[in-house]
Amino acid sequence: MTIAVTRSGEPETKPTRNSVSARPAAQAARVPDGTVQYLRIGDLQLESGVQLPDVVLGFETWGTLNADASNAVLIEHALTGDTHVTRGASEEPGWWEQLAGPGAPVDTDKYFVVSINILGGCYGSTGPSTPAPDGRPWGSRFPLVTLRDTTSAEARLADALGIDSWYAVLGGSLGGARALEWAVTYPSRVRRCAVISVGASSTAEQIAFAQAQTLAIRQDPNFNGGDYYGGPEPEAGLALARRIAHITYRSAAELDGRFGRNAQESEAPLEAGSLAGRGRYQVESYLDHQGNKLVRRFDANSYIAITEALMSHDVCRGRGSLRDSLAPATAEFLVAAVDSDRLYFPAQSRALAEALPGGPELHIIEAPIGHDGFLTEIGQLSGQLRSNFFA
Numbered sequence: 001m002t003i004a005v006t007r008s009g010e011p012e013t014k015p016t017r018n019s020v021s022a023r024p025a026a027q028a029a030r031v032p033d034g035t036v037q038y039l040r041i042g043d044l045q046l047e048s049g050v051q052l053p054d055v056v057l058g059f060e061t062w063g064t065l066n067a068d069a070s071n072a073v074l075i076e077h078a079l080t081g082d083t084h085v086t087r088g089a090s091e092e093p094g095w096w097e098q099l100a101g102p103g104a105p106v107d108t109d110k111y112f113v114v115s116i117n118i119l120g121g122c123y124g125s126t127g128p129s130t131p132a133p134d135g136r137p138w139g140s141r142f143p144l145v146t147l148r149d150t151t152s153a154e155a156r157l158a159d160a161l162g163i164d165s166w167y168a169v170l171g172g173s174l175g176g177a178r179a180l181e182w183a184v185t186y187p188s189r190v191r192r193c194a195v196i197s198v199g200a201s202s203t204a205e206q207i208a209f210a211q212a213q214t215l216a217i218r219q220d221p222n223f224n225g226g227d228y229y230g231g232p233e234p235e236a237g238l239a240l241a242r243r244i245a246h247i248t249y250r251s252a253a254e255l256d257g258r259f260g261r262n263a264q265e266s267e268a269p270l271e272a273g274s275l276a277g278r279g280r281y282q283v284e285s286y287l288d289h290q291g292n293k294l295v296r297r298f299d300a301n302s303y304i305a306i307t308e309a310l311m312s313h314d315v316c317r318g319r320g321s322l323r324d325s326l327a328p329a330t331a332e333f334l335v336a337a338v339d340s341d342r343l344y345f346p347a348q349s350r351a352l353a354e355a356l357p358g359g360p361e362l363h364i365i366e367a368p369i370g371h372d373g374f375l376t377e378i379g380q381l382s383g384q385l386r387s388n389f390f391a
């Protein structure tokens, strides 16, 4: 295995993996904090039976692994997140900036923090937009990857870094599902596990919202079955997928309180019976903005691949009842949910907590925003993590 290092994050452009220079794994800690690195983990046998060749994972690290490798913390990103959890060599802020960093609850002066781009993603790991063995992008040929596939890939990265067991694995939403899968698949490798804003499996409703998103992309005339690289991209479809998703990430009260029925400033007032050329409601303009913003930084095929990986989330698959499936996990768990989340309901997190060994209490993040509260209400989450895992 080799570790290869190139650039730091590029927030507003679609990321690509640059050519790399090899380094031995032992030198990984010398790479500047918060810089994307690449690990070649070899061929990966997927749950589907397909073998994915020559897999690469993109990742970032902060801090220093201690002599007995006991201080490593894995932070798993959510659906459209990346490896840039917090700033490092560059001052580019990260998505859990106040939660990880020097002096933060996950104190990078004390812990060695690792964040890995999910397999199938577009922030450094092998995915549909990266070259297949024939040199062309995988595109339509990229296979279904499940969360268990992504976890087994990440275990190889942990091996390469010399991490036998994580001090803690943390994540919200898809990141929480990834963390849970780690704790159940590799009980001896996870000593603490925070599962935030996600339940034990994707529900029918969550799969339904996800299907509407993947179809929005697939039905874009530019999708071309997934083989659109080098030509026009399915931007309208991806933007529509993001709009659908973003509505589920925010509560009705948040959207109402923020936008109400207001017309977007500077646009023509709404007129009944004159829909052509009418101005937009503020909330329409907001969703347009969210959709267009994602299009600038994300690959549509990766969006489908990761969404389908999240659809596959089912900690019970092939393991029996929920209690039986969770029983092997030996980690200390923290389960948290946002009270206003209308996508991953707190009741689903409560059911997970009750079924986990030891039955940890459910921590509630009180926030009107909805699901995205796990990204925006860092104060409450920090308090819960500090008093449980990082005192």
Ligand SMILES: CC(=O)SCCNC(=O)CCNC(=O)[C@H](O)C(C)(C)COP(=O)(O)OP(=O)(O)OC[C@H]1O[C@@H](n2cnc3c(N)ncnc32)[C@H](O)[C@@H]1OP(=O)(O)O
Residues within 6 Å of the ligand: 009, 010, 011, 012, 077, 078, 080, 081, 082, 095, 264, 282, 283, 285, 286, 287, 289, 290, 293, 297, 372, 375, 376
């Ligand atoms: C490389 C990278 O950047 S990857 C970043 C990693 N990303 C992730 O981890 C994904 C998770 N992050 C997210 O989902 C989001 O960033 C969150 C949840 C943390 C915050 O959500 P945001 O969208 O930033 O916040 P919010 O809902 O307040 O939206 C603010 C944006 O809406 C815009 N907006 C607000 N009202 C309107 C309106 N009426 N019309 C148009 N746009 C509007 C604001 O101008 C602002 O634009 P900007 O983000 O371009 O500055």
Ligand SMILES: N[C@@H](CCO)C(=O)O
Residues within 6 Å of the ligand: 078, 079, 080, 081, 172, 173, 174, 249, 371, 372
């Ligand atoms: N808004 C976040 C949360 C999804 O759960 C994201 O885009 O990753």
